[in-house]
Amino acid sequence: MPEKNRQSTDWSLSAVVAGFVAVLVGFASSVAIVFQAASAFGADQAVMASWIGVLGFAMGITCIGFSWYFKAPVLTAWSTPGAALLASSLTDVTLPQAVGVFIFSAALTLLLGLSGWFDKVASRIPLPIAAAMLAGILLKFGLAIFSSMQTLPLLVLVMLVLFLLAKRFIPRYAVPLVLCGGLLFCLLSAQLDFSTVELRWVELVWITPSWSLPALLGVGIPLFLVTMTSQNIPGLAVLRASGYQVPVSPLLSWTGFITILTAPFGNFSINLAAITAAICSGPEAHPDATKRYTAGIAAGVFYLLTGLAGATVVALFAAFPEALVATVAGVALLGTIAANLAIASADTPHRDAAMLTFLVTASGVSFFGIASAFWGLVVGVLTMLLLNWRRGGL
16 A cells, blocks of 8 residues: 555544644643743733744644654653743743743753763663553543542533443544533533633744853753653653654754744743653554554644644633543543553562552652652662662663
8 A cells, every 4th residue: 555545544533532632631731830930030921822832833843743753643742840840930030041041951952862861771761660650640640530520520420421331332432522522511511611712823922042050050950850850751651651662862852952943932841742642642542553643643733723823722721621621631541541550560570660660650749849750760760670689680
């Protein structure tokens, strides 16, 4: 079959919906933190819209390019922990100095990608430990299905029943049906309010960077470290656990390079995605793992659309009830959570280390501003080294 025709048959409704759900979850879950970061140094509405626009463009281009080139669902995202760091660290930094911080942090990412060091270190982490870390990260999304029942119990119950029926009779379209059913329920029960949503195209605002050594060292380096430990390591774990052996060094290099180019418009950091990538790399996106790259491309298209509409899309996503977003994300990730728990708990020499990795990651502990995913990985690797010390190596 010619390549063009083969790729046309790779597309499916479930893959497109997985891409949409990934973008919905990505925006709805953390866009408020991005606004907080932008307002930390007095950014006005035009600058905030520019931030959302350029982030959408950068993520859209990289998602489409990476997924098409590597034929894998490689998704990028803004650094949510990085945005949280900026929101608390930029109070004494001017807007041009903040742009300088973005460029400096991205340059460090570019240099790390070109060096190949990240790839060499990551290849030494056994699959059970990487899978355990990913399961620990995703666990809260599965639990959120049921914690959402406290606010909108009937909505969540209807969506769960739809999911179970769809899994029984048409499993390939389970997540699309849950999303459509949830939206229909919200419309019929008047829980969606689009009255404040109006279409406005984004206008990018250029900010010429300036350089402050205290800001570069005090904010730029922590931004780089937080993004690496809390975003890129889990993002790589998603790809590895799903069976995609994509070289990470080119991904780091390109995300760093694109961030440098777009930082003056408000791109503070894009990196490998973890949560949204898990949505697009699971069996719900496509039963054939070799065709799930189309979900990554679909996500990229939706990101480009969000970039064009800027703040309008943010307002649209804000109209969805939190319980709807949480339930859709939870059911979309159930298969991925189960698969990674199975890998982590398999009877292998690394099971104890994997279980400790899972527990530490799921606990949400944070030290020195570094998230639990990194500490779970540290505990797992140290446990692995200790338990295998007398067994003749790893």
